[in-house]
Amino acid sequence: MTALLEVEGLHKAFRGVRAVDGASLAVRAGSITGLIGPNGSGKSTTIDCISGFQSSDAGTIRFDGQDLRGLPPQAIARRGLTRTFQDVRVYDGYSLLDNLLVVDKPFQGLGWSGALFRSRAWRERRGRAEARARELIELVGLTRLIDAPAVVLSYGQKKLLAFAAAMMSEPKLVVLDEPVAGVNPTRINEVAEILRRANRGGTAFLIVEHNVDFISALCDHVIVYDRGRKLTEGPPAAVHRDHRVLEAYLGVAPAEPVS
Structure with a gap:
């Protein structure tokens, strides 16, 4: 499938601290893509740069064949890329x-x-x-x-309303920032089904989330960040088997199996 969003060599520093250090990712049209990684790995800064809420220092951001760098959020939304926030905004x-x-x-x-x-x-x-x-x-x-x-509305219901708002303009891609953080388990399953239904209607999703089980059950492709750049990517099952992912999350290499 065609890459709808392509990010290459993205850099962003704050007072000399590199939050994003040469990151890259691609989201295919019609896909549900997960973006995971430990705290401080650059996920949130990356999506802020993609959606125009932060300006990147270097790199390319192309959406549907158009360069997004330097555009304000409202112009990016008009091109078909919208987002939600971890802090609910209604x-x-x-x-x-x-x-x-x-x-x-x-x-x-x-x-x-x-x-x-x-x-x-x-x-x-x-x-x-x-x-x-x-x-x-x-x-x-x-x-x-x-x-x-x-x-x-409850907190979880406000997240659903914010999602509906992001869908109003019939976007091609919605970036979701921690859509199930602080949400009870029953509503997590509800959110997953809502996203599947919206995806069947043709909308692609890039989901930043710490709930790895949610990502694994929902996404067809997962990208893992560590230290400001892409560590690995692939289908959820393959990502889970990658020893580098466990090392990134735990800070130590997994023990070697006993023969």
């Missing part, structure tokens, strides 16, 4: 439906006059956006709360 005072309609506004491209005078184009776009929002709220299982303010 509008607590808005209803679930309005949370998604607010997200859609930057993608309308209709100008202030269309909204002010409720033009035909504005009404058509509003209708499509509301239909899309309702579809996504149903996907994440929150339809019964669609008109409730987001403040009533």
Whole structure:
């Protein structure tokens, strides 16, 4: 399958400390790719650079054939790459439906006059956006709360709403930052099924997550980072068998088997 996202030789330092040191990765169109690694391995900085929330010092970031380096987050989102954050970001005072309609506004491209005078184009776009929002709220299982303010949601439900918001613009790739961190086991299984359903609709995912069991069960390809660069990659089963992965996580080499 074609590489939708390609990152090569990515570098990012903070006050001389190399957070990302020549990292590379690729995400295929239509795939679910996991990005794992010990704390401080450069995962979060990498996805911040990919999504425009940090500027990289060097390297290439190409998405769907276009160079993303130097673009702000909103421009990257318009090209079809959106993301969620480990710290949940929703509008607590808005209803679930309005949370998604607010997200859609930057993608309308209709100008202030269309909204002010409720033009035909504005009404058509509003209708499509509301239909899309309702579809996504149903996907994440929150339809019964669609008109409730987001403040009533649990932490796990807010993560689901944030995911729905990231899907509003029908992106080609969504980057998920710790989607099941702090989520109870029952909801973890629910999140996995939601992602599978969204993926069957054609959306690719790059998932940064510490829950290795979640990644192994969900992803068809796993990339492992260590010390700011890619250590290894492959199918989940092959990655688990790689002694370098165990060494990176535990800080020691695995014991040799006794013959």
